[in-house]
Amino acid sequence: MRERGRTRRLMGLGARTGGAMLKTRLGGQADWRALGEALFEGLSELKGPAMKLAQVMSQWDDLLPPDLAEELARLQRQAEPMPWPRIRETLVLQYGDIDHYFSDIEERPFASASMGQVHRATTHEGDTVVLKVQYPGLAEVLESDLIQVRRIMRLGRWFKVPQARLDALFEELAVSLREELDYPAEAAALARYRKRYQDNPHLVIPEPLLELSGKHVLAMRFVGGTPLRDLATADDATRQGIAQTLADWLTEELFSYGELHADPHAGNFAADDQGRLVIYDLGAVISVPEARLTAMMQLLDATLKYDPMAMDEALLQMGGRQGQGAPLSLYREAAECVAPLFAPGEQDFSDVRVHRRLRELTPKVWAAMDRLQPPADTLLLSRALNGHYWNLVRLGARLDMHKRTAPLLTRARAA
The missing domain is CATH 1.10.510.10 (Transferase(Phosphotransferase) domain 1)
Incomplete structure (x- = not known):
C-alpha cells in the first residue's frame, strides 16, 4: 500500500510539472514558485530518486526559471528529515x-x-x-521510483532533447543511485x-x-x-x-x-x-577514461582558440551533435563565455558578468538542442563538473586556470 501511495504522489508531481511546462510552451505564464513549493514539500517527504533528480536540476540554476531553481535549491539545505x-x-x-x-x-x-x-x-x-x-525501505521501492523518474524525464523531449539522450541520462542516474545505496x-x-x-x-x-x-x-x-x-x-x-x-x-x-x-x-x-x-x-x-579526458581537453583547446569549426569537430569526435551541427555563431558565443575563465592570471569566479553571459547563452543552446547534443556517456560527468564549478562560484574563488590547464592542453595536443 505504501509503495502504491508513493507512486501516485510521484505521478501527481510529474503531471503538475508537465502542466507547467506545457503552459509555458503554449505561450502562457506558469507559476514556477508554486510548482517549486509543491515539489519541495512532496519530494522532501518522499526522498529517493525523484528528490535526487530535483537536486541535480537545482544545480543548473542558469537553466531553470529563477523561482523554480530557488525552491529546488532548498532540497539541498532544508529538506525535512525523516522522523x-x-x-x-x-x-x-x-x-x-x-x-x-x-x-x-x-x-x-x-x-x-x-x-x-x-x-x-x-x-x-x-x-x-x-x-x-x-x-x-528505500532499496525495495527504488526500482518502482525509477520508473516514475523515467516518465518525468520524458518531459525533456519538449526541449528538443532526443529520447536516446534522455535514456542515457536516466541510465547514468539509475546506476549512480543504486551505487549510493x-x-x-x-x-x-x-x-x-x-x-x-x-x-x-x-x-x-x-x-x-x-x-x-x-x-x-x-x-x-x-x-x-x-x-x-x-x-x-x-x-x-x-x-x-x-x-x-x-x-x-x-x-x-x-x-x-x-x-x-x-x-x-x-x-x-x-x-x-x-x-x-x-x-x-x-x-x-x-571513472573517467583517458580517451574521454583527452577529447574534453581538445574541445577546451578549440574553445580557447575561438575556433568554432574545431569546436564542432571536437564535439563530433566525442559523439555529440547531430546533422549540420549548431550555428557557428553559437560556438563563438560559447567561447566568449568560457575563455575568460582560462585567461592568464587569477580569474574571479564570482564575476557576475560571466554568469550573465552564461545565462544569456543558455536559451540559445536549448533552442539548438536538436542539433547540438552532448555525448550520451558524458552527461553525469558534465553534471558533476557543472556542480563543482558552482561550488567554486559560491566560494568566490580566484584561480589561475590558465596555469592549471596549460600542461593538460599540451598533453591533449600531443595525443
Missing part, C-alpha cells in the same frame, strides 16, 4: 540491540539527503562517530581515498569504521567542519584556501587517477578549524 522512529527501524535492522554499540545517538540528524541522513552517536568507549543511515562500496572508497591522500596536508577524509558499518548503515569517525554552503561569510583567506584545494583535488582526481567525485552537493564538503577541505561523502565516484 526518528523510521530511522530507528534501519538502525535496529543493522545492529539489533542498538544499546550494545552506542551509549547515545542524537535523534535529530545534522544532515538530511535524498537517500539517507546522518546522525551523531557516541560509543561506549566515548568516541564520537557519525552514522549515515539509509532510509528504511551500496554502503560497503562507499566504505571501501573512503579507505582508498584516505590512503591516496594521506600525505596531503590540505585534505581530510573521515575514517570508515568497518566494525560498525554494514549494508544499511555507514559509520565514520566524526570530523567537524563548516559546510561549504555556509562559508559565504568566512574570511577571504579561508575561502580562497578551500577553493584552491578543491580545484587542485579535482584536477588530480581526473588527470592522475581517472576518477571524479560525482555528487557535488555543497553539503558534502566543509572546512575544518585548520582551513582544510573535508570530503564527507564518497557514495558517488565515477
Whole structure:
C-alpha cells in the first residue's frame, strides 16, 4: 500500500510539472514558485530518486526559471528529515540491540539527503562517530521510483532533447543511485581515498569504521567542519584556501587517477578549524577514461582558440551533435563565455558578468538542442563538473586556470 501511495504522489508531481511546462510552451505564464513549493514539500517527504533528480536540476540554476531553481535549491539545505522512529527501524535492522554499540545517538540528524541522513552517536568507549543511515525501505521501492523518474524525464523531449539522450541520462542516474545505496562500496572508497591522500596536508577524509558499518548503515569517525554552503561569510583567506584545494583535488582526481567525485552537493564538503577541505561523502565516484579526458581537453583547446569549426569537430569526435551541427555563431558565443575563465592570471569566479553571459547563452543552446547534443556517456560527468564549478562560484574563488590547464592542453595536443 505504501509503495502504491508513493507512486501516485510521484505521478501527481510529474503531471503538475508537465502542466507547467506545457503552459509555458503554449505561450502562457506558469507559476514556477508554486510548482517549486509543491515539489519541495512532496519530494522532501518522499526522498529517493525523484528528490535526487530535483537536486541535480537545482544545480543548473542558469537553466531553470529563477523561482523554480530557488525552491529546488532548498532540497539541498532544508529538506525535512525523516522522523526518528523510521530511522530507528534501519538502525535496529543493522545492529539489533542498538544499546550494545552506542551509549547515545542524537535523534535529530545534522544532515538530511535524498537517500539517507546522518546522525551523531557516541560509543561506549566515548568516541564520537557519525552514522549515515539509509532510509528504511528505500532499496525495495527504488526500482518502482525509477520508473516514475523515467516518465518525468520524458518531459525533456519538449526541449528538443532526443529520447536516446534522455535514456542515457536516466541510465547514468539509475546506476549512480543504486551505487549510493551500496554502503560497503562507499566504505571501501573512503579507505582508498584516505590512503591516496594521506600525505596531503590540505585534505581530510573521515575514517570508515568497518566494525560498525554494514549494508544499511555507514559509520565514520566524526570530523567537524563548516559546510561549504555556509562559508559565504568566512574570511577571504579561508575561502580562497578551500577553493584552491578543491580545484587542485579535482584536477588530480581526473588527470592522475581517472576518477571524479560525482555528487557535488555543497553539503558534502566543509572546512575544518585548520582551513582544510573535508570530503564527507564518497557514495558517488565515477571513472573517467583517458580517451574521454583527452577529447574534453581538445574541445577546451578549440574553445580557447575561438575556433568554432574545431569546436564542432571536437564535439563530433566525442559523439555529440547531430546533422549540420549548431550555428557557428553559437560556438563563438560559447567561447566568449568560457575563455575568460582560462585567461592568464587569477580569474574571479564570482564575476557576475560571466554568469550573465552564461545565462544569456543558455536559451540559445536549448533552442539548438536538436542539433547540438552532448555525448550520451558524458552527461553525469558534465553534471558533476557543472556542480563543482558552482561550488567554486559560491566560494568566490580566484584561480589561475590558465596555469592549471596549460600542461593538460599540451598533453591533449600531443595525443
